[in-house]
Amino acid sequence: MRVLDARKILREKGIRPRKSLGQNFLVSPRGLRAILEAAELRDSDVVVEIGAGIGTLTVPLAERVGKVIAVEIDRRLVEILEEICAGYPNVLLVQGDVLDFSLRQLLEQGGCPQGPCKAVGNLPYYVTSAILRHFLENTPRPSLMVVTVQKEVAQRMAASPGEMSLLSVSVQFYSKPRIVCHLPAGAFYPPPEVDSAVVKLEVLPDPRLPPEEEQVFFRIVRAGFGERRKTLRNSLSRGLNLPVTQVEEALAAASIDPQRRAESLSVEEWLALYEKLRVNLQAHQRLSK
Numbered sequence: 001m002r003v004l005d006a007r008k009i010l011r012e013k014g015i016r017p018r019k020s021l022g023q024n025f026l027v028s029p030r031g032l033r034a035i036l037e038a039a040e041l042r043d044s045d046v047v048v049e050i051g052a053g054i055g056t057l058t059v060p061l062a063e064r065v066g067k068v069i070a071v072e073i074d075r076r077l078v079e080i081l082e083e084i085c086a087g088y089p090n091v092l093l094v095q096g097d098v099l100d101f102s103l104r105q106l107l108e109q110g111g112c113p114q115g116p117c118k119a120v121g122n123l124p125y126y127v128t129s130a131i132l133r134h135f136l137e138n139t140p141r142p143s144l145m146v147v148t149v150q151k152e153v154a155q156r157m158a159a160s161p162g163e164m165s166l167l168s169v170s171v172q173f174y175s176k177p178r179i180v181c182h183l184p185a186g187a188f189y190p191p192p193e194v195d196s197a198v199v200k201l202e203v204l205p206d207p208r209l210p211p212e213e214e215q216v217f218f219r220i221v222r223a224g225f226g227e228r229r230k231t232l233r234n235s236l237s238r239g240l241n242l243p244v245t246q247v248e249e250a251l252a253a254a255s256i257d258p259q260r261r262a263e264s265l266s267v268e269e270w271l272a273l274y275e276k277l278r279v280n281l282q283a284h285q286r287l288s289k
């Protein structure tokens with residue numbers, strides 16, 4: 001599979017990649033193939049591309065799907081994208097910070113307000129978590145995301161109980177993540193200081209909780225992870241300002257050993273715990289008003 005020669009294109013245009021914008025351009029045919037395959041592209045798809053760069057992904061996406069809405073923050077690169085995508089009327093280029101646009105706005109601009117859509121991108125690493133949160137926590141959500149991220153972040157996103165973190169729970173609350181492949185630093189120009197991985201996130205079609213309950217759920221999860229190496233019994237009691245006995249009762253009712261630590265719980269166990277704890281939290285809040 002042919003990949004654009006990022007080094008040559010940038011040199012010809014007299015553009016130096018900006019580290020501060022996470023500008024490491026994909027030059028690996030294997031990486032490109034893996035991303036395209038993971039996205040399970042169809043003619044009818046609408047794809048939002050996050051951080052289009054010089055169009056390395058944009059062009060093969062445009063050749064395979066109905067519409068590509070490509071967001072790029074750097075005006076210098078948008079000029080290159082305009083040239084490279086000139087022959088593809090199904091590409092809409094949007095210049096700006098992807099975090100400034102809701103998915104709804106992007107879909108409206110692309111003339112497909114109804115969705116559904118997929119989101120694909122070799123993410124700028126300085127803003128990975130914010131981008132994941134932006135696309136997963138707001139509605140509408142993409143039905144599928146394929147993102148390249150730092151290898152360690154990919155491992156945390158797809159972690160199993162025993163190695164869970166706040167990021168693992170946040171990502172797995174909304175989706176089923178799977179690492180598709182690892183990419184060495186040399187898969188990019190210029191090479192970043194870290195290795196990368198492509199992650200496929202199958203976004204759950206139905207939310208696990210109503211939106212108004214998500215905040216309370218994540219308050220409990222944050223409290224659990226708040227004090228590293230503490231047992232759940234202690235971290236939840238301190239973090240939520242609840243008596244230890246109440247936390248112990250909720251843990252027992254959710255069949256969770258109070259000596260376990262936050263990193264050992266699956267999302268399903270957090271949900272079971274949430275169901276038992278939320279009543280106590282509401283009562284406690286009423287009393288302290």
Ligand code: SAM
Nearest residue numbers: 024025026051052053056072073097098122124
């Ligand atoms: N997609 C290209 C590729 O695969 O070669 C570029 C990937 S590079 C890792 C990340 C791209 O995201 C850069 O082009 C950078 O300018 C752009 N970018 C950085 N921050 C952004 C933001 N907040 N919103 C939109 N694009 C951003």
